[in-house]
Each structure stands twice: as structure tokens, then as C-alpha cells.
Amino acid sequence: MGPSKEMLNSACQCSLVSRVVIFGGTHGNEMSGVALAKHWLKEPSELQRKTFVAEPCLANPLAVEKCVRYVDSDLNRCFSEEILSSGSQSMPCYNYLIDIPKKDNVYLQNIGKHSLCLELGPQPQGVTRADVLSRMRELVNCGLDFIDLFNQGKEFPSFETDIYRVLSRVDYPRDSDGEISAIVHSGLQDKDYVPLKPGHPIFTTMNGEDLLYDGETVVYPTFINEAAYYEKKVAFISTEKVHLKVPALKLETGAEHNGTLQ
Amino acid sequence: MGPSKEMLNSACQCSLVSRVVIFGGTHGNEMSGVALAKHWLKEPSELQRKTFVAEPCLANPLAVEKCVRYVDSDLNRCFSEEILSSGSQSMPCYNYLIDIPKKDNVYLQNIGKHSLCLELGPQPQGVTRADVLSRMRELVNCGLDFIDLFNQGKEFPSFETDIYRVLSRVDYPRDSDGEISAIVHSGLQDKDYVPLKPGHPIFTTMNGEDLLYDGETVVYPTFINEAAYYEKKVAFISTEKVHLKVPALKLETGAEHNGTLQ
Numbered sequence: 001m002g003p004s005k006e007m008l009n010s011a012c013q014c015s016l017v018s019r020v021v022i023f024g025g026t027h028g029n030e031m032s033g034v035a036l037a038k039h040w041l042k043e044p045s046e047l048q049r050k051t052f053v054a055e056p057c058l059a060n061p062l063a064v065e066k067c068v069r070y071v072d073s074d075l076n077r078c079f080s081e082e083i084l085s086s087g088s089q090s091m092p093c094y095n096y097l098i099d100i101p102k103k104d105n106v107y108l109q110n111i112g113k114h115s116l117c118l119e120l121g122p123q124p125q126g127v128t129r130a131d132v133l134s135r136m137r138e139l140v141n142c143g144l145d146f147i148d149l150f151n152q153g154k155e156f157p158s159f160e161t162d163i164y165r166v167l168s169r170v171d172y173p174r175d176s177d178g179e180i181s182a183i184v185h186s187g188l189q190d191k192d193y194v195p196l197k198p199g200h201p202i203f204t205t206m207n208g209e210d211l212l213y214d215g216e217t218v219v220y221p222t223f224i225n226e227a228a229y230y231e232k233k234v235a236f237i238s239t240e241k242v243h244l245k246v247p248a249l250k251l252e253t254g255a256e257h258n259g260t261l262q
Numbered sequence: 263m264g265p266s267k268e269m270l271n272s273a274c275q276c277s278l279v280s281r282v283v284i285f286g287g288t289h290g291n292e293m294s295g296v297a298l299a300k301h302w303l304k305e306p307s308e309l310q311r312k313t314f315v316a317e318p319c320l321a322n323p324l325a326v327e328k329c330v331r332y333v334d335s336d337l338n339r340c341f342s343e344e345i346l347s348s349g350s351q352s353m354p355c356y357n358y359l360i361d362i363p364k365k366d367n368v369y370l371q372n373i374g375k376h377s378l379c380l381e382l383g384p385q386p387q388g389v390t391r392a393d394v395l396s397r398m399r400e401l402v403n404c405g406l407d408f409i410d411l412f413n414q415g416k417e418f419p420s421f422e423t424d425i426y427r428v429l430s431r432v433d434y435p436r437d438s439d440g441e442i443s444a445i446v447h448s449g450l451q452d453k454d455y456v457p458l459k460p461g462h463p464i465f466t467t468m469n470g471e472d473l474l475y476d477g478e479t480v481v482y483p484t485f486i487n488e489a490a491y492y493e494k495k496v497a498f499i500s501t502e503k504v505h506l507k508v509p510a511l512k513l514e515t516g517a518e519h520n521g522t523l524q
Contacts, residue, residue, distance in 0.1 A: 035445065036468075067493075068330075122386075124384075124386035124389075124489060125387045126489030127386075127487055128446075129445075129446075129487070130446060130451060131451065183297065183390045183391075183392050184391075185392060186393050186396070189391060189392060206298075225389055227291075227387060230329065
């Protein structure tokens, strides 16, 4: 559960899902996930469905306690094949995340057999906002309902949708000392997923000079001016909109579930 | 420069102001002040006026470097008489802050002969937002213009205004372990300085139960759901609106300044 707009990434092999783990607090200062994981650890009934077992998990309790993104290193950049195969962790998991080359997949999703990642926000660090929390709760429940219906054999018909594919990560302008020399322009702030046209302002220097987007095509910026991404030298992530046909989905014949957990 | 709505506190003895210090980065993750102080350290000309010397100052460089509120202890709670008189600091300063008993004045303003404190926001921690920064910049310049006009002998006539006087600090509801058990209600979120009437919801539990404001009078909450105030056990600060007549202000006779710095 992360800091920006919601995105659903799913990769499904069409076999029964019998165990679901719901992680919150992978980053200890993203409070919607922290508050929900803590609540579900005490009262997990909301997560249960007929066809699978669901378990909530507070991913990084030490970072949660300190209310920081992480303590030693960013947990959601620690799930690389290298670290996972170093012997310090062993989990029966496979990498199914779409669009990230295996060598670059360092995210929590890398340890899930099937993963569904919800990114909500922008949400300020260290604050539990009722509106963001409520939306995350709805989305988690919607995901669980989906798995439950899938397990029960429901067919999901093919449909068309837009997705936003990462093009590049754009850093803040910097001076010769590497210090940030311009801030995100007020016209770009809070405009996640809004088309950015060539020639539009993206940064302002402290002397009031506007810096313009010099690309040749319309892009869709997201993760704009994220507190957590200053250290990663990312002012925003530039994406392109792609229209996709999503194939129909149905449980493998013979694997249907009869509505109760086996 | 702090995390919530702007408030101007001034206490003026009507004598010439010859030196002005502008602090930013007292809290290292309140980025508008950090960015402006850094900029003014490089380019201080914007701060200069005819009648006084102005100096920018990055108050807590270590916290700024780490992008945290503070490192060991909250710097803006360290300016108590006890700490100031312990010998570790010595500054020729007096306490002129209105409405805070001397023994409780632990804020930066305590070391200023005359202080003008700008609180802007809410602003998310660790993010430089162009809109907040621009407003803070305007307010700082407005404050400097005011001092300059005052030094030049301009008379500021008496006027009437509303102020918000602190009534109490309200904690989040907590369970028997001391853990927060309810979050700020969506109807209160972002409603700083908006009247809160008896019976209106202020918190929501994770089970969806609304908790109502059980006071008997209208109050004006502020610093609502501040990230930095979770550790201080403050969900919001309850204030009352008071209508005040502010007396006229003019430089003492004989102390007029002739428009150049002496």
C-alpha cells in the first residue's frame, strides 16, 4: 500500500487461490495501510470469504513504530532475486509482476504468487486521512470479492481498458552541487494522470523562471512531488496511456470450488 | 515556519528595529521554510530594506539534511527559560510572545526581542509545494515591509480583527493499551478555523462509529490531524474566536529613521 494513485497490477494463472496475505505498513509512514493492517490483525473477520483463508500482516513493525518510511533500507526495494536467494529469506513465491524486467523487480509483489498492488494517494506522510483509508478499505474488499468469485468459478468476460505504462523517471533540476534548484510548478502539482502537453511548465526556479516540458508527445505524469521520492531523485514518473484488451478469465476446468474452503 | 494555518503574533515596543533574523528549517521536514532559507542564504537581496539589516538562518541543518522534524529533540520546544539559562546558549533576547505563560514558552519566538511567527499549511511533511512556498514568501516580505515602514515613522492606525485563542488540545481516542482507536472524521479533516458545533462528528472508529463533539459552545479547531502532533497526542487544537481592537502603532518620537540604515 503505497503513496500515489491507485493502480491494479494482476497476473493470474487461472488456478484456485487458497491463501491470501494482505500487507500494510511496508512503509511505516503510509498510514492508511498501517491503520488497516493493525485493525485487521485485531478483527480479521472483514477479510474472510468462503473460498480462501486471508491473513493480514504488518510488514515493517519497526518502521511503523518510528513512523518512518523505513529504518535501514527501503523494504519495498528489498525483494530482488539476489536478496531473496541470499538465504536470508525463503518463501515459496514466484515473480508474476507485469512490465518489470525480472532483474529490476525489487518490490514486495515479487514474493507473491499472484499480486494485486494498491497505490493510493497522494497521502501525506504520517497522517491517517479518513477519505484515503476508506478508499483503500473498499479496494481491498473489492479485490477479495474478486478472488472469491473467481474461486467459485465465475467467468469474467473480456473487456477493454486504459493503462499507464512507465516511460521515464524525471529528476528535479539541480545546481552544480547537486542541490535541487527548482520546485514542481503549481500547474503540475496534484495533476497525477492528467495529460501534460509539450511546452507546458513543469518546474519553477526560486527566481520565478518557469521550466517547460520539452518532450514531443503528450505524457501522463504520476507520483508527482512525492516526499518519499526526493531521496530517489524522482520529481515525477512520466507514463504513456495505452489502450488494452484484457482477456476473459475463468478458473481452470476441474478446479472449481464449491463455495466452501477445502 | 510551521505546519498549520497562518497566524501572526506580534508584540512591539515601538522602538526602532535594526536587525531582523529570518529562521527557516526549525523543523527539517517543513519544506517551504527550508527551501526559502536555503535560497535566501545564497541570494539575500530580497530580504533587505532601507532601515534594517536582515539575515536568513537555517535553524536546524542536521534535521534538514535528514529531512526529519528533528534529530534528538523538537528544536521548537527547546527555547524554555530553563534551557536558555542553562549556559548552553546565550542570546540577548526577551520573551514578548502573547498568551503563553513564561514558564510554558518553549518556542523559537522566546529568543526574539520582537517575534513574528508564520504558520502555513497544512503542508505535507517532506514536500515543497509551490503554492505554500509562494504564500510564505509573500508573508515574509509583507512582514519585512511592515518593519521598514514602521522604522520610517509611518503610523499604523487602530483597527479591529478576530483572533483565535487556544482553549485546549484534544487527543485521539485511545484503547486500553494507549493505541489510537479512532481517526479524524472526514467532516473535520481540512476544516481548520471552520466553526465546529456541538453534536457534530469529530472522530470515526475503525468499525464505522462516529464520535461527536460533546462541548456546549461553538469552537474553531486548528492543527487538525497534523503528522507532527501524533507524538504529542494532539488530534486538533480547539480555539475560540475573539474580536479584538488592536491599538495604533507608531515609532517613539525622537527615534524616527530617515530612510537609511544608521
